[in-house]
């Protein structure tokens with residue numbers, strides 16, 4: 187059975203995309219933003235993602251059995267009294283004809299998130315957490331996943347939104363909506379001095395039930411604006427809001443770092459209570475996570491260290507980017523199809539060597555074919571050069587994981603400054619390390635396989651002077667475990683770097699210009715690498731020198 191999962195609509199839509207599941211296996215998954223060049227692809231139907239899947243998999247909509255949409259639109263529209271769109275109309279808007287109406291299946295948003303987390307996790311049984319801004323109405327839900335029964339059972343749900351709480355704090359600090367990662371990074375510079383005040387507003391009881399000082403009337407439409415406005419008012423009583431960028435961590439910024447640290451602490455406490463109570467009650471040791479808040483790697487790191495938790499799996503596209511995949515999985519399980527695949531995150535489009543060569547010839551660039559591609563890249567990095575790598579299939583999810591990545595030497599803190607400056611990032615923000623998994627415990631406290639860069643781990647004290655560029659101010663790092671199995675070519679690059687330097691780690695930061703999505707084509711790769719004034723671009727066995735210094 188071929189199931190096409192999709193996400194993205196003309197309103198209230200973000201991070202849309204499409205995924206193809208065939209006989210329970212993932213064949214292709216892509217996010218619309220990469221194809222249209224607009225980050226988060228707000229309010230877009232994923233036309234380009236659908237087109238690409240059909241083209242690359244050589245299929246048409248005729249060949250697809252189910253088109254699974256990761257929102258329960260009929261229910262949603264009914265809730266806010268909007269004109270109901272029939273499946274025929276839906277088919278017409280998305281696919282240009284009414285004739286595929288019978289193939290359409292709607293999946294509740296949190297069910298889609300939960301399926302995207304549990305089924306590819308490899309766990310037989312797991313507690314499944316879905317934490318985002320808001321689904322149709324629900325914002326936090328907890329499930330018990332059972333592979334044998336091919337089933338997810340809902341244990342708890344609430345409209346109290348941890349996503350909007352964290353978003354409000356983010357905006358209060360002066361960042362924009364969607365920049366929650368900056369709040370998390372800033373938290374490490376502060377102390378949770380406002381945690382007590384925040385706990386009075388939002389907390390969890392010992393049984394994992396979340397309590398909030400206010401509630402927002404269920405209107406069915408997006409409650410984001412109203413909820414965040416209420417939060418902002420409440421936060422104003424704790425600390426006045428600020429505006430503008432944070433270029434440096436100066437004394438006037440510390441109170442806001444304290445606010446970030448307090449919000450982070452309260453968020454973690456709530457998640458800990460949910461996980462501890464339910465893991466014990468249902469006798470499960472593994473936790474699968476999705477929803478935008480699932481990308482909070484500091485919180486995932488804390489959860490992974492709980493004694494009741496054995497393993498954590500965070501869907502690499504934990505945000506709504508993964509909804510297309512989750513909707514397809516939900517549809518498959520509803521049809522009693524067994525979903526069985528490993529969540530290798532390289533599921534997008536690729537360009538072969540000939541296509542890259544053609545592009546380079548046309549552009550008259552200063553390139554050569556590498557005799558040993560990984561070795562040459564490693565050599566350049568070890569000499570202090572910054573190399574953008576474009577190889578294999580595009581990553582699914584917001585993290586670049588070695589196929590559309592900028593790589594550099596992690597040993598000196600100077601590289602953090604240099605790379606953040608070139609990328610137009612604030613100098614205080616951390617960069618992430620990619621490490622050969624077989625060496626992970628020599629450098630980091632966590633032995634968890636973290637191939638999607640979704641878990642923070644402590645950098646072992648004795649090796650911190652070897653990892654100056656990737657050790658955050660609080661001594662942690664957002665690690666990517668690199669294995670031969672998931673990404674052999676990236677593994678080879680780090681292996682070569684290890685041979686030269688004795689350090690099995692490189693800096694891995696996403697290959698994109700500030701404010702743009704991660705690059706998806708050789709042309710975007712070239713334009714972006716030049717715009718950032720990087721030293722080299724390495725594409726499918728070709729090395730391109732970008733300037734003469």
Ligand SMILES: [Fe+2]
Pocket residue numbers: 295299318319320321477478505506
């Ligand atoms: Fe969501």
